Amino acid sequence: MKNMSDEMLCISASSGNIYAFEMIIDRWERKVYSLASRFLFNKEDAEDATQDIFLKVYAKIHTFNGNSSFKTWLYSVALNSINDYRRKSRRKHSMVGEEILDNETSFNHDYRDSHNPYEAAHKKQFINLLKLSMSKLPEKQRIVLILKEYNDLTFEEIADVMRCPVSTVKSRLYKGLENLKLFIEGTE
Amino acid sequence: MPSKRERIQIIDYIYGEMTVKEREIFDAELKNYPDLKKNIRDFKNMRNSMHSWKESDSPKIIVDSFAIYSESKKLRKAGRSRLPLWSRAVFVGGIFILLLAVLSLNISFSKSGFSISFGLLSRQTSAVMTEKFSGEIDKNNEQLLQVVRGYILERDQRQIDEIVKLIKTSEMQSNERRKYELKAIYTELTNLKLNTNRYLVNANQAIQGLFQYVSDIDPQNPNSSGNGI
Secondary structure (H helix, E strand, O other): OOOOOHHHHHHHHHOOOHHHHHHHHHHHHHHHHHHHHHHHOOHHHHHHHHHHHHHHHHHHHHHOOOOOOHHHHHHHHHHHHHHHHHHHHHHHOOOOHHHHOOOOOOOOHHHHHOOOHHHHHHHHHHHHHHHHHHHHOOHHHHHHHHHHHOOOOOHHHHHHHHOOOHHHHHHHHHHHHHHHHHHHHHHO | OOOHHHHHHHHHHHOOOOOHHHHHHHHHHHOOOHHHHHHHHHHHHHHHHHOOOOOOOOOOOOOOHHHHHHHHHHHHHHHHHOOOHHHHHHHHHHHHHHHHHHHOOEEEEEOOEEEEEOOHHHHHHHHHHHHHHHHHHHHHHHHHHHHHHHHHHHHHHHHHHHHHHHHHHHHHHHHHHHHHHHHHHHHHHHHHHHHHHHHHHHHHHHHHHHHHHHHHHOOOOHHHHOOOO
């Protein structure tokens, strides 16, 4: 079963084979978690959202018809699910800028590697600024930026996920980078 | 703000989506646009900085598959207990009809214009409406009756035609069958006649042989010189 393609596993899982679904989870949970963490900025929320995403994937797996690749289908389901999760959590407690800022060192441990404390502090400050700026980006620009920069999707795959032409994806990416640059320069 | 085509070109350049030739042309163009060159450099720096936001170590077990299966079972049960779509549609339709009946909705369109009335207003206007349209209703009934009569006549004629056609077909079939049977009998009789002739010839030959035998044994016998049958 390990050599089976995602699409074959999907067919097998939709006919009730839970081992096939376990295999899908095994292959994709880290990538999905990574995606969720970039949108939710918080480890617990990212874990909960990942659980929700796979619950939705399990419920919807029979609707996967092979018109697109499993990867892009999964990312579409994941993005919708993350949106729902954010809507729900916004109802519970409205997210303010400061909550995005990282107080828990576990999430961006990279700056701990730095030997120079000033450099480390600067790096931490920049990452917080980056997160804050990302949260201010228009939704579609943020999705394109995250899928491209942190999830290594091709432009064609992003276009498939977002159901838009490749040229639109590139245009959104340009605007996203530009806005991000403006936010960061404006805040610094 | 560059045009959409330019934006796409810049992204292709930054993300290495250009061919070598395209890249060379773009590099040559960039020399004439220092602002654009700076912008691209900023974008590249921005991309590098973005990667300083590293993801933390993800937990070893992120997804609890057992919880997924049990949760999905619950969802399915909840889905099953809900009324099916068709029964909900019937229910809504019933309510709508009931409302129409209660409100006595009346929709009319005349020279004076389009009007909708219901409840008491509808009851007040119903007498006027009945008088106005009673003649028309009679006329419509007469027309409807004619249409129904025409339809029945047409249907009867169609049935008669079908029966006649059926009879003709069966007659033709029985004639064909009779012809075939007669032909078979004729063939049988011809064969019988041929066989009878063959038996007669054989019998004649046998009798002649017998006479020959008798005359050979007893030459005094008057029958010995007979010609047979």
